[in-house]
Amino acid sequence: MLKIRFGSKRSAVLATVALTLLGGSAHAMTLQEAVQLTVSTNPEIGEARASRLAIDHELTQARGLYLPQIDLRAEVGPEYTDSPTVRSRGDFNGDTAWPRWNLSIVLQQRIFDGFEADSEVERQAARVDAAAYRVLERSEFVGLDVIQAYLDVMRNMELVNLARENVNVHRSTLSEVQRLVNAGEASVADSQQAEARLRNAEETLISFEHDLEEGRITYQTIVGQPPGQLTMPAPVIASVPLDLDSAVQTALGGNPLISIALADLDVSQAELREAESVFYPSLTLEGTASHGFNIAGQQGDESRANLLLVARYNLYRGGIDSANRQEQIAHIGERQERLDRIRREVEELVRTSWNTMESITRRIPVLEQEVVAGEQVRQSYREQFVLGARTLIDVLDSENELFNSRVALSSAQFAQIFSRYRVIAATGNLMNTLNIRVPDEAAAVARENAGGVHQAHVSEVPLGNDYFR
Numbered sequence: 001m002l003k004i005r006f007g008s009k010r011s012a013v014l015a016t017v018a019l020t021l022l023g024g025s026a027h028a029m030t031l032q033e034a035v036q037l038t039v040s041t042n043p044e045i046g047e048a049r050a051s052r053l054a055i056d057h058e059l060t061q062a063r064g065l066y067l068p069q070i071d072l073r074a075e076v077g078p079e080y081t082d083s084p085t086v087r088s089r090g091d092f093n094g095d096t097a098w099p100r101w102n103l104s105i106v107l108q109q110r111i112f113d114g115f116e117a118d119s120e121v122e123r124q125a126a127r128v129d130a131a132a133y134r135v136l137e138r139s140e141f142v143g144l145d146v147i148q149a150y151l152d153v154m155r156n157m158e159l160v161n162l163a164r165e166n167v168n169v170h171r172s173t174l175s176e177v178q179r180l181v182n183a184g185e186a187s188v189a190d191s192q193q194a195e196a197r198l199r200n201a202e203e204t205l206i207s208f209e210h211d212l213e214e215g216r217i218t219y220q221t222i223v224g225q226p227p228g229q230l231t232m233p234a235p236v237i238a239s240v241p242l243d244l245d246s247a248v249q250t251a252l253g254g255n256p257l258i259s260i261a262l263a264d265l266d267v268s269q270a271e272l273r274e275a276e277s278v279f280y281p282s283l284t285l286e287g288t289a290s291h292g293f294n295i296a297g298q299q300g301d302e303s304r305a306n307l308l309l310v311a312r313y314n315l316y317r318g319g320i321d322s323a324n325r326q327e328q329i330a331h332i333g334e335r336q337e338r339l340d341r342i343r344r345e346v347e348e349l350v351r352t353s354w355n356t357m358e359s360i361t362r363r364i365p366v367l368e369q370e371v372v373a374g375e376q377v378r379q380s381y382r383e384q385f386v387l388g389a390r391t392l393i394d395v396l397d398s399e400n401e402l403f404n405s406r407v408a409l410s411s412a413q414f415a416q417i418f419s420r421y422r423v424i425a426a427t428g429n430l431m432n433t434l435n436i437r438v439p440d441e442a443a444a445v446a447r448e449n450a451g452g453v454h455q456a457h458v459s460e461v462p463l464g465n466d467y468f469r
Helices: 010-023 031-041 043-066 084-089 116-182 188-223 244-254 256-279 320-386 392-426
Strands: 069-081 096-112 282-295 298-312
Touching: 031 043, 031 116, 031 188, 043 116, 069 282, 116 188, 116 256, 116 392, 188 392, 244 256, 244 320, 244 392, 256 320, 320 392
Parallel strands: none
Antiparallel strands: 069 096, 096 282, 282 298
């Protein structure tokens, strides 16, 4: 009768996993630390931060429209003059050319520009806030990538150790079978079957090791350094909304993608007001002071100064202004539709994330029972095999089924952790949940500091008779 000594190594593999996760590297990093490091150094977030800073300077340029414009002008060169004044002097015979120079300073200050400067400041402020929300959105997005990479490395480490245990079990089985074959107590077919199962277990181990290395590469690409000691993150179930409806409402009010779309809509509304500024008259304060020599044929020094209020009102520009206004109205409609689309996409993301989380949560108890049942089946098959009631193939099959169940349970447990983070990220609360300090560029306060963007209603703005402009 074929007798094989089996020994459970579940406790040994758990100890190995713990040592691998907690003591296999010189540097330990928690999930929160990994996310914080990435948010501070990741180039994708850095690109969004640089874009925000660039638009900050565009806002500064827009505020410059409120300030006076001062120009200094210098002229030098010959000047030919033929005028009644020159001809009346007689001595120049109505034809004179003299070297001249002139130095002048010109000041222009907007008094009223049809709210063009206000609209431009509001437009740039909305663009700044949109860029700020983009920094936050990238932080949330990349932060979720870090979490996935972090958990994938931990999961693959555990799967590798499960696969190593599986290889050791099959190697021990093959060794025992070969001993019995040599003793004439087992057939060569039994040895061949045990060896085939061992090779299959080794191939699975190689595949899992490949996945682990791929996971490490992904982690290093996102975080910027290889994974060190990884620790199981603290539970975040308390940060998950109580129900799906609450999650949807939280996302519609806090997801940065929606905030970006709202800011873009404010940009379009400000662009409409800026386009309408040309339908108002403008009033400018203009001052000039100059000093020159031989100006306009008058020999000698000359000084002038004036301070004028200048009003301008365009009467006709070939319909350009009217067409521009209609263009901006169309852009408002376009961005409103984009906002509606993004709201639907965010709601879909929340619902699918929630469904995944619920599905995995329901699967885990089933998988846990499957593992317990698999352990019982394996033990029963071993005992029955000793009594001759089961074949070696039955025993090997039970071992393989138990291994697959353990792999499925481990994968589901890590997937459950990630699914909770994914729901939190969909609502826009990932950084807050992890207590991550986001970049300063993520602060969206430009519109508030600019006095707030008017909420334009296109239907309230009459066309008037601007078709001619």
